[in-house]
Amino acid sequence: MSDTLDTLLSESRHFPPSAEFTSSARxxxxxxxxxxxxxxxxxxxxxxKKLDWFEPWQEVLHWELPHAQWFVGGKLNACYNxxxxxxxxxxxxxxxxxxxxxxxxxxxxxxxxxxKSVAQIANALKQLGVRKGDRVCIYMPMVxxxxxxxxxxxxxxxxxxxxxxGFSAESLQERTNDAxxxxxxxxxxxxxxxxxxxxxxxxDQALRLGCPSVQHVLMLERAGPEGTWTQGxxxxxxxxxxxxxxxxxxxxxxxxxxxxxxxxxxxxxxxLLFILYTSGSTGKPKGIVHTxxxxxxxxxxxxxxxxxxxxxxxxxxxxxxxxxxxxxxxxYGPLANAAKILMYEGAPDTPSKDRFWKIIExxxxxxxxxxxxxxxxxxxxGEEWPQGCNLSSLRLLGSVGEPINPEAxxxxxxxxGRGRCPIVDTWWQTETGHIMISPxxxxxxxxxxxxxxxFPGIEAVIVDEQGVDLSTQHLAEVRAGTATxxxxxxxxxxxxxxxxxxxxxxxxxRYKATYWSRFDGMYFPGDGAKLDSEGYFWLxxxxxxxxxxxxxxxxxxxxxxxxxxxxxxxxxxxIGKQDAIKGQGIAAFVIIKxxxxxxxxxxxxxxxHVAAKIGAIARPDVIYLCADLPKTRSGKIMRRLLRDVAxxxxxxxxxxxxxxxxxxxxxxxxxxxxx
Ligand code: WT7
Numbered sequence: 001m002s003d004t005l006d007t008l009l010s011e012s013r014h015f016p017p018s019a020e021f022t023s024s025a026r027x028x029x030x031x032x033x034x035x036x037x038x039x040x041x042x043x044x045x046x047x048x049k050k051l052d053w054f055e056p057w058q059e060v061l062h063w064e065l066p067h068a069q070w071f072v073g074g075k076l077n078a079c080y081n082x083x084x085x086x087x088x089x090x091x092x093x094x095x096x097x098x099x100x101x102x103x104x105x106x107x108x109x110x111x112x113x114x115x116k117s118v119a120q121i122a123n124a125l126k127q128l129g130v131r132k133g134d135r136v137c138i139y140m141p142m143v144x145x146x147x148x149x150x151x152x153x154x155x156x157x158x159x160x161x162x163x164x165x166g167f168s169a170e171s172l173q174e175r176t177n178d179a180x181x182x183x184x185x186x187x188x189x190x191x192x193x194x195x196x197x198x199x200x201x202x203x204d205q206a207l208r209l210g211c212p213s214v215q216h217v218l219m220l221e222r223a224g225p226e227g228t229w230t231q232g233x234x235x236x237x238x239x240x241x242x243x244x245x246x247x248x249x250x251x252x253x254x255x256x257x258x259x260x261x262x263x264x265x266x267x268x269x270x271x272l273l274f275i276l277y278t279s280g281s282t283g284k285p286k287g288i289v290h291t292x293x294x295x296x297x298x299x300x301x302x303x304x305x306x307x308x309x310x311x312x313x314x315x316x317x318x319x320x321x322x323x324x325x326x327x328x329x330x331x332y333g334p335l336a337n338a339a340k341i342l343m344y345e346g347a348p349d350t351p352s353k354d355r356f357w358k359i360i361e362x363x364x365x366x367x368x369x370x371x372x373x374x375x376x377x378x379x380x381x382g383e384e385w386p387q388g389c390n391l392s393s394l395r396l397l398g399s400v401g402e403p404i405n406p407e408a409x410x411x412x413x414x415x416x417g418r419g420r421c422p423i424v425d426t427w428w429q430t431e432t433g434h435i436m437i438s439p440x441x442x443x444x445x446x447x448x449x450x451x452x453x454x455f456p457g458i459e460a461v462i463v464d465e466q467g468v469d470l471s472t473q474h475l476a477e478v479r480a481g482t483a484t485x486x487x488x489x490x491x492x493x494x495x496x497x498x499x500x501x502x503x504x505x506x507x508x509x510r511y512k513a514t515y516w517s518r519f520d521g522m523y524f525p526g527d528g529a530k531l532d533s534e535g536y537f538w539l540x541x542x543x544x545x546x547x548x549x550x551x552x553x554x555x556x557x558x559x560x561x562x563x564x565x566x567x568x569x570x571x572x573x574x575i576g577k578q579d580a581i582k583g584q585g586i587a588a589f590v591i592i593k594x595x596x597x598x599x600x601x602x603x604x605x606x607x608x609h610v611a612a613k614i615g616a617i618a619r620p621d622v623i624y625l626c627a628d629l630p631k632t633r634s635g636k637i638m639r640r641l642l643r644d645v646a647x648x649x650x651x652x653x654x655x656x657x658x659x660x661x662x663x664x665x666x667x668x669x670x671x672x673x674x675x
Pocket of ligand 1: 278403427428527540
């Protein structure tokens with residue numbers, strides 16, 4: 001029933017921009033699309049010229065598939081562009097960051113203050129032995145110092161690898177070692193749901209597991225000792241870890257004492273800016289490599305146009321800096337535009353379920369960029385929460401991370417945007433660096449559930465399994481007004497774009513195999529998509545075995561490895577199962593070893609085990625203990641059939657199974673459990 005409703009909604013409802021919005025919008029001329037594609041190099045070069053370069057480039061693009069170099073030979077510094085140039089241009093008193101901690105503490109930081117703090121952190125990193133070209137791992141709560149540390153790395157020419165504070169010690173260890181980080185910057189803890197996430201203790205644990213490249217741990221005091229919190233709440237007790245003399249360094253001791261002068265290192269356009277790990281289907285996370293000039297150009301352009309960024313805006317992207325969204329739309333894109341950003345440390349339901357709306361009301365946020373999984377959670381909590389707050393400062397809403405179902409889109413539009421605010425549904429990936437498909441709010445008529453069309457300069461196509469282009473003809477028909485029906489298939493990107501990943505850290509073969517081998521000469525993002533009869537793109541989710549849980553990529557293999565790591569488990573198969581809130585939830589089918597005597601409490605224990613190994617985000621929602629798994633003759637688990645079982649569908653094609661009775665009995669067992 002709701003499926004039918006969604007489809008009806010998506011096909012029939014159109015939301016054109018208001019004349020008022022268009023009249024003052026950054027982009028109001030639809031010709032920009034044709035102009036950008038007619039000479040995309042000149043177009044991107046135009047954007048790059050809006051950044052400050054120490055030395056100009058000789059060539060806009062050097063492209064030897066699959067390796068792109070943008071703005072070849074140019075020299076710039078990302079931190080200079082995000083901080084110093086605004087100060088130099090006399091905008092040092094402008095607010096850069098408005099930050100709110102979970103307990104309610106607030107900090108406001110101007111660009112001039114940001115410059116000084118970032119310089120001090122960069123100098124402290126230098127004192128700890130970090131040099132241009134090194135990697136620094138950042139494992140911090142969402143405090144201003146997190147963004148500042150990223151900028152400090154960029155300032156001195158070290159690459160950062162931010163590891164989300166919700167990840168476990170083992171995940172931190174794996175990422176630290178892969179990047180060969182010299183220093184880990186962390187905090188004693190960060191606030192989450194009224195408690196403290198003990199980041200330093202988890203870092204200690206990662207180091208005990210073995211991180212041979214790490215020479216120092218720099219620890220910010222955010223949580224402080226128990227009972228020290230002064231603004232009404234005492235800091236709850238938490239594991240403060242250990243202090244290893246020589247290795248561990250207190251932020252308080254070495255950062256504030258540094259000079260507030262630190263030159264911005266001139267970096268080559270293609271020098272590494274950061275590595276960010278994303279899950280891969282083989283289980284080992286991929287260190288996605290982003291470089292300086294192209295990435296900064298792409299995030300600068302997309303922030304300005306997609307969000308129609310104006311001087312008066314207060315921009316709140318709710319993502320944690322541990323994800324790419326936080327890199328591109330909390331830090332680099334907005335700050336390169338001299339924007340005022342809002343950062344919030346904690347959970348959306350602490351102390352109550354209207355925390356986001358209270359924040360918007362209090363600080364007068366004008367642009368909100370969040371994820372469908374959050375929107376669905378707000379829907380579940382009920383509209384009375386936003387209704388109790390004044391949200392009239394908002395003028396634009398954004399969505400990212402997974403397809404937004406029309407129902408959630410409409411709820412967001414009505415209850416948060418109060419019918420006034422355009423919604424930009426933005427499709428992109430860790431790998432793409434910046435937004436690739438999205439409305440431009442001053443010109444695009446939106447449709448709930450559709451990311452609409454590629455950003456100017458981006459050429460996206462839909463191809464079939466063999467890579468045959470299906471969309472060019474379809475789009476010609478759309479233009480001619482003769483298109484009927486949809487054109488469905490697999491998304492591919494045709495020309496290089498400035499923010500594209502430059503590789504997988506330390507694994508060039510995997511880079512080529514994952515993204516450039518599926519289709520000849522085109523980038524393969526791994527998503528299904530369709531074009532409708534009006535030429536709108538609809539993103540349909542992953543075509544491979546990566547789950548998208550609450551907007552985050554988690555590989556089935558990673559969770560399986562964690563389960564099998566438990567002594568009672570013989571074998572495990574993990575699938576993403578439709579989930580009304582998270583998009584996908586995690587379901588695991590587990591075979592217990594024959595000698596395990598009691599299964600009492602085992603399911604709970606396994607869920608905990610996965611959370612400890614990978615992080616709470618990967619904790620399976622359901623675990624079915626079973627006798628066998630459906631496999632092909634070559635021994636490959638057929639997850640497709642498990643999805644059919646878990647989602648209560650009729651079984652698909654079972655002819656390639658080694659033993660068809662296995663899945664039949666699983667289905668029976670599952671139905672008796674659910675029934
Ligand atoms: C995958 C990338 C981009 C930052 C957050 C996730 C899915 C993302 C949308 C959207 C439909 C979307 C895709 C994509 N996705 N945004 N607006 N509509 N799907 O980054 O972890 O690299 O995941 O998220 O499947 O491939 P990521």
